[in-house]
Amino acid sequence: MTTTPTLDLHPLSNDQLEILAEQIELRKCVLVLGPAVAAAVVDGRNVPVRQQVVQALNAELQQQAPHLMPPDPNDLAMTCTAYQKSLGGGRLMLDRKMGQLLRAHTEPSELLRQIAHLPFRVVLTVAQDNLLERAYAEEGSFYQEGTYRMGKTQTEEYDETSFHPFVYHLFGRALEKDVDSLVLTQDDQMKYIDSVQGVGRETRLPTALRNAMQDCPCFLFLGFNYDDWYLRVLLHILQFSQKAEIVFGLHHSDMGQLDATTEAFYKNQFKFSFATDDDLELVKNLHARLHGAETPSKPTTVTRKLLYLNAPADRDFVQALDKALVLVKRNHGVESLTLENITVGSDVNEAPHALVDGAHLIVPILSADFCDDDRLVNDLLPRALSRHIADAARVVAVYAREVSGAADLLEHKAAMLPGDDIPVSDMNRDKAFEKIARELEKVLEAL
DSSP, X not given: OOOOOBOOOOOOOHHHHHHHXXXXXXXXXXXXXXXXXXXXXXXXXXXXXXXXXXXXXXXXXXXXOTTSOOOOTTOHHHHHHHHHHHSTTHHHHHHHHHHHHHHTOOOBOHHHHHHTTSOOSEEEEOOOSSHHHHHHHHTTOOOEEEEOOTTSOOOOOOOTTOOSOEEEETTOEEOSSSEESOOOSHHHHHHHHHHHTTOSSSOSSOHHHHHHHHTOOEEEEESXXXXXXXXXXXXXXXTGGGSOOEEEEEOOGGGOOOBHHHHHHHHHHHOEEEEOOOHHHHHHHHXXXXXXXXXXXXXXXXXXXXXXXXXXXXXXXXXXHHHHTHHHHHHHTEEEEOGGGOOTTSOTTHHHHHHHHHXXXXXXXXSHHHHTOHHIIIIIHHHHHHHHHTTSSEEEEEEOSOOTTTGGGGTTSSEEESSTTOOGGGSOHHHHHHHHHHHHHHHHHHO
């Protein structure tokens, strides 16, 4: 009986690490994340979300349909196919259940948090949860995002002018209250192959994203089982390696042995070089080479004050916007305030004036509730604009929710973001906040 020889793999060499770090810094590297990277913390351990989801679906299948032969406990597509066919509700019930299971995971792993600090140009992920986006948000790192929508003409979500990583979900994702184009069943997999090849209509990956990938000579693969057939098919369809020069794939002992046949296939077809580095240790190593051994940028000394002028109804909006500005505030030594920062016992008439007079950047949050607040419209906003005209401060408004005459409130004296008289409520919020952050950073740099 003939046995397939296995390989004696080694960690990346120092030269390979240096090249990889350089390409990441130059924004010439694409990170591709497999199912093992999308892990959530369970009892102090990182457990792949896909594994937890399959276990939960199988448990419900056994409870609801004990007569069925259980599917492969490691096969998501087989499990989802059985779930959809065996339980009432069909696809709608499957999507609903998957959304619930994926949203239940809210704690990103340390690996995802470390990834959020590296300037990859594009991050492709097969994960269908939101843990990576949560890691970016909680670490105060900016990012763009997009999702492949199977069977549909794709939207150009990649902004080539942005310097923030573009996180792209290849197999759909769970939304806050719904799901978006999840690839789950065996039938989905076949339809996905047709769709991503553009069979019948323009359903291939968005042009701007494909161009960005073709412009990157370096690719790093984490968290894959290289025996999975779908990975080979996907790489062939994406044709990512036409201009790729360096392709690193990490392989761990817990994935099983990598045989010589598999290694030769990936090397010959896609220019892979395999290594045994631990995912987390590699990412930490890359971070240290790019930023030094220190943890991601520490807050600078506060030298400027940003004041939000908002109606109470827009408090949640302000909190979300302020969270999106974490990195900008940190880099420019900015402390953010609202009218709620008035000290108890202060003069209710003069204290708001003192906040306006002491701010370097004033951001009115325009909405119907703002317009309905007499104090904001007829007192605090005019006071802020007078300081803007006198170059004592900068006023940049944010158009949060649609209301007639929002721009007129500024009397053509100050800018209004995101721009084109379109409120954030009519846009993708993350993209709108990213644009607002870029523009406010320019203002802070000019101060």
